[in-house]
Amino acid sequence: MEGLRKVFDDLIRFETMLWGAIDTALETESGLTLSTFNLMWIIDSTPQCRVYDIAEALAITVGGTSQAVDRLEKAGYSIRRPHPDDRRSSIVELTPDGVAAFRKAEPVFDRALARLIGEPLSATELTHLAGALEKLRGVIAR
Template sequence: MDLRKVFDDLVRFETDLWNGIDARLRHDGDLPLGSLNVMLVVARTQACRVNDIAAALSITIGGASQAVDRLEKRGLCTRQPNPDDRRSSIVQLTAAGRELTESAGRIFDEELAARLGGPLSASALGHLGTALATLRAATPHSASPGEKP
């Protein structure tokens, strides 16, 4: 097995997949895929903090905080004081944020079905999902230089 070819196919496919879905979301939903990813984490995480977003998306805390700032400026989320920790905030979607997450989520699901479910059988998709989960578990997110783990 040529691992460099596997790497190239994986990375190029991820780039094409991201760009294609992002373009559709921007056009039809007025929302970039990166913002939708953040909003989906907030929607499914009880008492969501910026740290939770960073961990879920394997991005830096600074990157997650900037993403929340952008969503806040659009009126899609708010930060509320965390009653359990004065040093952090709880990120919550606004009504507009919940509505956009739902409508953009439908577009996202359509694109995933077409781009992943279309070319692959259910069995192949299951194997791909298992393989990717195994690889992610074997390669945990590590802190960037200067970032606390």
């Protein structure tokens, strides 16, 4: 059990440190937080993106996601449009300002990932890590 506790501790601490380092880089170089970037990334890559889609992608509640989208709208980075097929939901889209801010932040994010994960790990280690994390997420998602 002690080995599993150490792995848990290392994983959680690494996630916290990784989030902080990427968040700092993004805020410094692009003015976006990692939370904002994450929302924008999902919206940008999801056709006819709904709040529900974002919540599913981030594994958070729809209520919390709706509040985050509200903040994104207030910043002028997104808008909600009526869903053409479902009157109960809306489509979330990035505004032109949102697209510009996201495109500016993407290379900052990619450089931080390369520096903090890609460079320290070999291609084989990265493949193994990705596979292990996917497998563990699958256990929790059941």
